[in-house]
Amino acid sequence: MRSRTLKLNPFLTLIPALFVAGAAAATEAKVALTADILGTNPGVNRDDNTDGVMLNIVEGLVGYGEGGTVKPLLARSVDISKDGLSYTFRLREGVTFHDGKPFTSTDVLWNWKRYIDPATKWRCLPDVDGTNGLKVISVEAPDAQTVVMHIDKPSALFLDTLARTDCGGTGMLSGASVNADGSWNKPIGTGPYALVDWKKGQSVTLKKFDGYKSPDGTGFDGYVGDKTPGVDNVTFIVVPDAATVKAALLGGNVDVAQALTSDVAELKSTKGIVVLTPSDASKHAILFQTNNPLFKDVRFRQAIAAALDLKQLVGFASDGLSAPSNSAVFGASPYNDDIQKRSFQYDPQKAKALLAESSYRGETIKLIANKRAPMPSSQVALVTQSMLQAVGINVEIEILEWATQLDKYNSGDYQLMSFSYSSRLDPALSFEQFAGDKTKQPRKVWDNPAALALIDKSKTVTDPAERQKLFDELHEMVLADAPLIILYNGLTAWAHRDRVQNFKPWEGKPRLWGMTVAP
Amino acid sequence: MLRYFLQRLLWSVPTVLLVAVSVFALIRLIPGDPALLILGDRATPETLDALRQQLGLDQGLTVQFIAWLGHALRGDLGHSILTGEPILPLIFDRFQVSFAVVLPTVALAGLLAVPLGTIAAWKQGSATDIVTVAGATLLLSIPTFWMGLLILLLFGMRLGWFPIVGYVSISDDWLAGLVYLVMPISTLVVHEVGGIARMARASTLEVLRLDYVTHARAKGLSEARVLLHHVFRNAFGPTWTLLGLILGNLLGGIAIVETIFTIPGLGRLLVEAIFARDYPVIQGCLLCISLFYVAVNLLIDFVYPVFDPRVAVS
Numbered sequence: 001m002r003s004r005t006l007k008l009n010p011f012l013t014l015i016p017a018l019f020v021a022g023a024a025a026a027t028e029a030k031v032a033l034t035a036d037i038l039g040t041n042p043g044v045n046r047d048d049n050t051d052g053v054m055l056n057i058v059e060g061l062v063g064y065g066e067g068g069t070v071k072p073l074l075a076r077s078v079d080i081s082k083d084g085l086s087y088t089f090r091l092r093e094g095v096t097f098h099d100g101k102p103f104t105s106t107d108v109l110w111n112w113k114r115y116i117d118p119a120t121k122w123r124c125l126p127d128v129d130g131t132n133g134l135k136v137i138s139v140e141a142p143d144a145q146t147v148v149m150h151i152d153k154p155s156a157l158f159l160d161t162l163a164r165t166d167c168g169g170t171g172m173l174s175g176a177s178v179n180a181d182g183s184w185n186k187p188i189g190t191g192p193y194a195l196v197d198w199k200k201g202q203s204v205t206l207k208k209f210d211g212y213k214s215p216d217g218t219g220f221d222g223y224v225g226d227k228t229p230g231v232d233n234v235t236f237i238v239v240p241d242a243a244t245v246k247a248a249l250l251g252g253n254v255d256v257a258q259a260l261t262s263d264v265a266e267l268k269s270t271k272g273i274v275v276l277t278p279s280d281a282s283k284h285a286i287l288f289q290t291n292n293p294l295f296k297d298v299r300f301r302q303a304i305a306a307a308l309d310l311k312q313l314v315g316f317a318s319d320g321l322s323a324p325s326n327s328a329v330f331g332a333s334p335y336n337d338d339i340q341k342r343s344f345q346y347d348p349q350k351a352k353a354l355l356a357e358s359s360y361r362g363e364t365i366k367l368i369a370n371k372r373a374p375m376p377s378s379q380v381a382l383v384t385q386s387m388l389q390a391v392g393i394n395v396e397i398e399i400l401e402w403a404t405q406l407d408k409y410n411s412g413d414y415q416l417m418s419f420s421y422s423s424r425l426d427p428a429l430s431f432e433q434f435a436g437d438k439t440k441q442p443r444k445v446w447d448n449p450a451a452l453a454l455i456d457k458s459k460t461v462t463d464p465a466e467r468q469k470l471f472d473e474l475h476e477m478v479l480a481d482a483p484l485i486i487l488y489n490g491l492t493a494w495a496h497r498d499r500v501q502n503f504k505p506w507e508g509k510p511r512l513w514g515m516t517v518a519p
Numbered sequence: 520m521l522r523y524f525l526q527r528l529l530w531s532v533p534t535v536l537l538v539a540v541s542v543f544a545l546i547r548l549i550p551g552d553p554a555l556l557i558l559g560d561r562a563t564p565e566t567l568d569a570l571r572q573q574l575g576l577d578q579g580l581t582v583q584f585i586a587w588l589g590h591a592l593r594g595d596l597g598h599s600i601l602t603g604e605p606i607l608p609l610i611f612d613r614f615q616v617s618f619a620v621v622l623p624t625v626a627l628a629g630l631l632a633v634p635l636g637t638i639a640a641w642k643q644g645s646a647t648d649i650v651t652v653a654g655a656t657l658l659l660s661i662p663t664f665w666m667g668l669l670i671l672l673l674f675g676m677r678l679g680w681f682p683i684v685g686y687v688s689i690s691d692d693w694l695a696g697l698v699y700l701v702m703p704i705s706t707l708v709v710h711e712v713g714g715i716a717r718m719a720r721a722s723t724l725e726v727l728r729l730d731y732v733t734h735a736r737a738k739g740l741s742e743a744r745v746l747l748h749h750v751f752r753n754a755f756g757p758t759w760t761l762l763g764l765i766l767g768n769l770l771g772g773i774a775i776v777e778t779i780f781t782i783p784g785l786g787r788l789l790v791e792a793i794f795a796r797d798y799p800v801i802q803g804c805l806l807c808i809s810l811f812y813v814a815v816n817l818l819i820d821f822v823y824p825v826f827d828p829r830v831a832v833s
Contacts, residue, residue: 032684036783240778241778
């Protein structure tokens with residue numbers, strides 16, 4: 001009996017050992033989320049935070065490259081007809097959904113039909129059904145690997161709309177993502193990670209999709225490029241408090257987290273912590289209400305622009321992590337040329353002279369700001385107040401809660417406002433964020449008809465060189481009209497434990513692919 | 520007793536109705552448009568109008584209120600504007616989480632503070648009394664967010680005894696769930712002990728001065744018997760009421776602790792809904808909290824005669 005047991009022992013011990021070896025090989029990363037996701041239906045119940053998680057799970061036909069240009073993602077290539085009205089997407093072969101089903105043009109048709117159904121409540125429906133101008137007339141699938149979309153007028157922004165993160169990248173989903181009655185179930189996409197579990201208010205768990213087929217390319221390139229997943233399991237943990245996030249990171253309870261810019265210096269000097277501060281396409285700005293009698297006068301607006309030492313202001317507001325940029329075109333964009341780098345010049349004497357010419361007579365101006373982290377609104381307001389005071393402009397700061405400020409922004413009910421615009425990767429959309437007819441949309445700060453015509457043109461012109469000219473002209477006009485002062489592009493500070501390698505967030509969102517962790 | 524019960528129950532109806540009307544009106548008086556918050560800076564007049572219509576926000580306030588109240592009376596609190604989730608199960612889930620924090624907090628705080636306050640009163644003017652009063656005042660003065668962070672940094676980060684982030688429900692795994700609850704409950708207990716101990720001390724002192732206590736002592740009863748049988752029962756009433764109030768207050772008022780310790784409770788849900796102007800969720804949460812408050816106070820009132828028979832007689 002004894003000898004028999006001994007004989008079997010090597011086998012008995014080997015089997016669990018194999019399991020242990022297998023388990024040990026599985027890697028896991030914990031990423032802190034500042035808020036819970038709003039839903040798992042791409043482009044429907046969403047915010048930036050939700051998009052950041054979902055874009056690891058789903059992919060669209062096209063996606064943004066690092067500079068904001070749109071590139072094929074699930075498509076192998078995109079051909080645009082000479083008249084600019086037909087887009088032919090040739091799909092990549094061998095792509096499968098997380099449920100193992102192959103991805104074909106039939107899926108694209110099914111997804112498109114679902115997206116344009118008002119019952120889906122897709123956020124970007126008004127951008128493709130003619131409400132906001134552009135209309136997709138029809139979508140065809142000539143064969144299993146080809147999809148053709150027809151639009152009603154030439155557009156430089158159609159592909160951009162399909163790639164937009166707030167549209168969920170127009171992510172392609174398996175039919176099993178919805179229930180038999182058409183209601184939402186869960187996202188079964190083609191992305192490098194699959195959804196395992198969402199515990200509301202607590203965590204979102206993803207696992208590596210072993211059958212993932214990455215687009216061609218090497219290294220990181222926005223939402224395209226090499227997207228091969230490295231970590232087996234990733235758990236996003238909802239940690240709303242910044243102090244708790246920091247403690248959890250330092251205590252090793254999370255591996256990756258967003259950090260406050262004010263904590264960057266301390267975290268950089270902490271052993272075992274790596275800090276990243278990538279900039280993005282969001283814009284921090286000071287808005288003028290040009291319908292206000294005082295601000296109608298361009299000399300007054302220019303006086304304010306000349307009174308601001310932008311280097312000092314931006315240095316303070318960003319904790320020394322950003323540099324000023326007055327351009328609507330973000331730094332990494334291929335359209336950010338030398339002309340876009342032209343800026344307002346700090347000149348207190350000029351400011352005083354312009355002030356004397358203007359109708360300003362010492363009135364107190366109200367500057368509205370908020371304290372919503374990580375936006376630097378209140379910090380910008382504080383320095384602006386001080387700098388304007390130095391040239392004789394009296395400013396009173398009013399701190400409002402975000403929803404209240406947004407209300408005032410939307411109705412144009414302010415004189416000066418410290419505001420942050422969310423990312424727009426295409427310059428035409430970035431200019432359009434603040435330019436438009438004030439009588440229809442009071443939130444717009446710039447209603448110069450010549451500028452609006454140029455922006456409209458830039459939405460239809462597809463030639464990059466021609467677009468560059470338009471954007472350069474627009475930038476010069478912004479500097480001359482000064483309807484707002486764009487201060488700098490935003491940045492999101494991230495920190496991770498040094499066991500994490502190759503974590504590269506982009507546009508304030510965590511990209512899980514490419515990342516590896518030490519077991 | 521039954522009449523008293525029914526009377527108290529009937530009185531709670533206008534209270535809850537008043538809360539419902541106030542909540543509905545007040546949240547809409549605050550500036551901020553949920554449709555605008557959802558659409559952000561991509562909103563156009565057309566998309567805003569469409570979304571407001573879809574959310575029913577284009578209707579008059581009276582119409583919205585009647586519709587909401589009608590549904591609420593049928594047990595349907597509507598759907599979240601932000602996530603589209605049905606509100607009743609959402610609140611029920613979050614209520615359970617908060618309740619798992621609040622109930623042990625009040626129980627532990629009561630068990631610690633009542634004897635402490637009673638002994639301090641019994642030993643009035645002694646070192647025990649001075650230390651208890653000073654300690655209670657100090658604990659009461661420390662904001663919960665500060666105490667929470669200190670506990671988190673010491674026991675979570677430095678000593679590593681408890682997990683800093685994450686949450687496990689005690690219904691899923693009671694032992695793991697308990698581990699996650701230690702720090703938040705400790706934070707709240709430390710804060711609440713101060714107030715309860717002071718109340719217990721004050722009411723005990725009041726009773727100790729009464730003639731019947733002197734009489735009991737003159738009869739030759741032991742101090743322990745005087746304290747437990749004659750003083751405590753009469754002195755505990757106000758503290759009992761306070762415990763009920765704390766229970767009700769904490770349910771909606773521990774958002775800060777829930778935020779620090781990543782607990783997905785009702786308080787956090789409410790605060791997040793306020794920032795997002797998620798009207799149906801705000802209304803649902805406040806209605807739930809007020810109902811709970813009313814229920815707890817009813818319960819407190821019904822149990823009160825156990826400690827003070829005069830209440831039952833009256």
